[in-house]
Amino acid sequence: MADDRFHLEFREDGVYLSASEGADYSMPSVVGFLKSKGVENYNGDAVMTFLSRKDGVPAKVAERDPEQEKEASLEVKISSDAMAAELWIEPPFGDKPWPSVDQVVEFLSAQGVVEGVDRGLVSEVLSEKKARSWTVVASGTAAIDGAEADFDYKVQFGSAKPKEEDESGRVDLKNLSSVTVVMKNQMLAEKIPATEGMDGVTVKGLVLKAKKGKDRPLPAGAGTYASEDGIHLFSLIDGNLVLKGGKLHVVPVFQVDGDVDYSVGNINFIGAVLVNGAVREGFEIVSSGDIEIRGVVEGAHLASKGSISVTGGIRGMNKAKIEADGNITVGFIDQAHVRSGQNITVTNAVLHSDLAAHGNVTVLGGQKSQIAGGKVQAGLEVLCLTLGSEMGTKTEVVVGVLAELTERKKHLLSLLAESEEKGEKIEANLSFLKKLEASGQLDENKRALMISLTKAKFQLQSQLGSAKDELRIIEEQMENSKTKGCVRVKGICYPGVTVSVRGLTYIVREKQQFCSFVYDGGEVKVKPFDY
Structure with a gap:
C-alpha cells in the first residue's frame, strides 16, 4: 500500500522527495517508499540530509535515469496441473499508472489463463499496490465424480x-433384538x-x-x-429379515442353529420358529406359526398360534409353560404345564405335570410311555401305555368337558348378552338421530355423534360375529366330549390313579391291564382296551 506521508516530484534535474507537514518517519520508511516507486539509485547522503531536516522542503534524492523509469510489468506462473495461476507485478516507476483490472485480466487471457480468474482479488491487489510477490489470482474447478448408488x-x-434399562435401572439380558420381524x-x-x-x-x-x-x-x-x-x-x-450375500431376504422361518440362551434372547416372531438346539431355563419363544425344538426345553415358556414339536422333550423344573392353539408333540414331559387347543402326543413318559388338550392326549410309542403323577385332561380321550406307577403315585386323569371351556363359554354368553344390550341402545340412538336428519334438525355435533355411533355399530357387529363363531366351536367340542370321552390304557393301570369321565370319578384300587375307563349307565366302568 502506498505511503501517503511522502511525495515524489520528477524534475529535469532529478527526483525530489518531500513529506507531509508534521509527519513522523524514519530511514526504513523513506527507503521503502523510494523502492516502492522504483527509485533504486537514490543518494544515501541526500536521504540522510532529508531525514535530519524535516522542514517540508523537497529534497533532491536521486538523479533522473530514463532506463529505470518504466511502466508496470506483469508475469504469470501456471501450476503443473493448470489448476492455479499466480500473478507477479513489477511496480511502475514513480507516478506512472498501475494497470487496471481489465488490463490484468486481458494479460492473463493472453497467457492462456481464461477460467477461474478472481477479478475481486485482482482489484484488491491493484488497490493495495501489492507488488513483487506471487499471488494466486485464478483457480480451476476440480471435477466431482458422481456418487455410487x-x-x-x-x-x-x-x-x-x-x-434399555427399566425404571428401576435394570436391564433384562434375555430381551435381545436378535429377531428382525417384518410384515x-x-x-x-x-x-x-x-x-x-x-x-x-x-x-x-x-x-x-x-x-x-x-x-x-x-x-x-x-x-x-x-x-x-x-x-x-x-x-x-x-417373516424374519436377514442380510445375506449383500441381499435382503425375508424368510418365513426364524432359525436358531444353537441354543436359545443369552446369545439369542427371547424370540417373538410372526412366522415359524426352528431351534436346532435347546431352549434354556427362563427364556421365551412366542410365535404366530409353528415352533419346532430339536433339543430339550428346560424351564422355559413356549407359546404358538400353530403347533409345537419338541424332539428331545420338556424338562420343566415346575417352571415350563407350553401353550399351542394346534397340536403339541413331545419326546417326554417332566414337571411342566402344557396346554393344547387340539391334541398332545408324547412318545415317552409324562411325569408330575399338568396337561390339558381340547382333543386327545396320547402317550405311546416308547418303552416308557407312562403317565405318572400330576393331572392330565382331555376333551375327548387319554391314551397311554402305562397309567400311574408301582409306588402308587397320585395321578389324576380327566376326560370330557374341560373346565376352561366351561369358563370360556360362560364368559362368551355374558359378553354376547352385554353386546346385544349395547347394540339395542345404539340402534335406538341412531333411529332418533335419523329422524332429526330427515326433518332437517341435525346440527354438526349431532351429525358427528351419528357417524361415531354408526362406526360403533359395525365394530360391535364384528365382535358379535367372532364371539358367536367361537361359542359354536366350543359347544361342538363340549358335545363331542359328552359322547366320546374315555381313558384307555394299553398296558398297566396302577392303584393311586383317579379317573374322571364326564364329571364322574373312579378311583383305581387294583392293578388293571389292557383296559378302558368309559361312561356307562350313569357311572364310570372298566372295559377292555378296544371297547
Whole structure:
C-alpha cells in the first residue's frame, strides 16, 4: 500500500522527495517508499540530509535515469496441473499508472489463463499496490465424480444388544433384538440413485470430465419385491429379515442353529420358529406359526398360534409353560404345564405335570410311555401305555368337558348378552338421530355423534360375529366330549390313579391291564382296551 506521508516530484534535474507537514518517519520508511516507486539509485547522503531536516522542503534524492523509469510489468506462473495461476507485478516507476483490472485480466487471457480468474482479488491487489510477490489470482474447478448408488434401509436389524434399562435401572439380558420381524408389504429399503457428477475446468479452460456414479440394483433377495420404478424394496411375506450375500431376504422361518440362551434372547416372531438346539431355563419363544425344538426345553415358556414339536422333550423344573392353539408333540414331559387347543402326543413318559388338550392326549410309542403323577385332561380321550406307577403315585386323569371351556363359554354368553344390550341402545340412538336428519334438525355435533355411533355399530357387529363363531366351536367340542370321552390304557393301570369321565370319578384300587375307563349307565366302568 502506498505511503501517503511522502511525495515524489520528477524534475529535469532529478527526483525530489518531500513529506507531509508534521509527519513522523524514519530511514526504513523513506527507503521503502523510494523502492516502492522504483527509485533504486537514490543518494544515501541526500536521504540522510532529508531525514535530519524535516522542514517540508523537497529534497533532491536521486538523479533522473530514463532506463529505470518504466511502466508496470506483469508475469504469470501456471501450476503443473493448470489448476492455479499466480500473478507477479513489477511496480511502475514513480507516478506512472498501475494497470487496471481489465488490463490484468486481458494479460492473463493472453497467457492462456481464461477460467477461474478472481477479478475481486485482482482489484484488491491493484488497490493495495501489492507488488513483487506471487499471488494466486485464478483457480480451476476440480471435477466431482458422481456418487455410487446407495440404499436407505428402513428396518433396524436385530443387533443382539440388550434393551434399555427399566425404571428401576435394570436391564433384562434375555430381551435381545436378535429377531428382525417384518410384515407383508412393509418397505425394507429405498434406493438412493447414483449421481451424474460435475465436470471441472482448469484455468486454461480445459474441461475435466467427471465420472458418472455407478448404479447398483436393489438388494432384492427371497421373499421381497421391488416397486415398478426400481426405487423401493418391499417384503413379500411376513417373516424374519436377514442380510445375506449383500441381499435382503425375508424368510418365513426364524432359525436358531444353537441354543436359545443369552446369545439369542427371547424370540417373538410372526412366522415359524426352528431351534436346532435347546431352549434354556427362563427364556421365551412366542410365535404366530409353528415352533419346532430339536433339543430339550428346560424351564422355559413356549407359546404358538400353530403347533409345537419338541424332539428331545420338556424338562420343566415346575417352571415350563407350553401353550399351542394346534397340536403339541413331545419326546417326554417332566414337571411342566402344557396346554393344547387340539391334541398332545408324547412318545415317552409324562411325569408330575399338568396337561390339558381340547382333543386327545396320547402317550405311546416308547418303552416308557407312562403317565405318572400330576393331572392330565382331555376333551375327548387319554391314551397311554402305562397309567400311574408301582409306588402308587397320585395321578389324576380327566376326560370330557374341560373346565376352561366351561369358563370360556360362560364368559362368551355374558359378553354376547352385554353386546346385544349395547347394540339395542345404539340402534335406538341412531333411529332418533335419523329422524332429526330427515326433518332437517341435525346440527354438526349431532351429525358427528351419528357417524361415531354408526362406526360403533359395525365394530360391535364384528365382535358379535367372532364371539358367536367361537361359542359354536366350543359347544361342538363340549358335545363331542359328552359322547366320546374315555381313558384307555394299553398296558398297566396302577392303584393311586383317579379317573374322571364326564364329571364322574373312579378311583383305581387294583392293578388293571389292557383296559378302558368309559361312561356307562350313569357311572364310570372298566372295559377292555378296544371297547
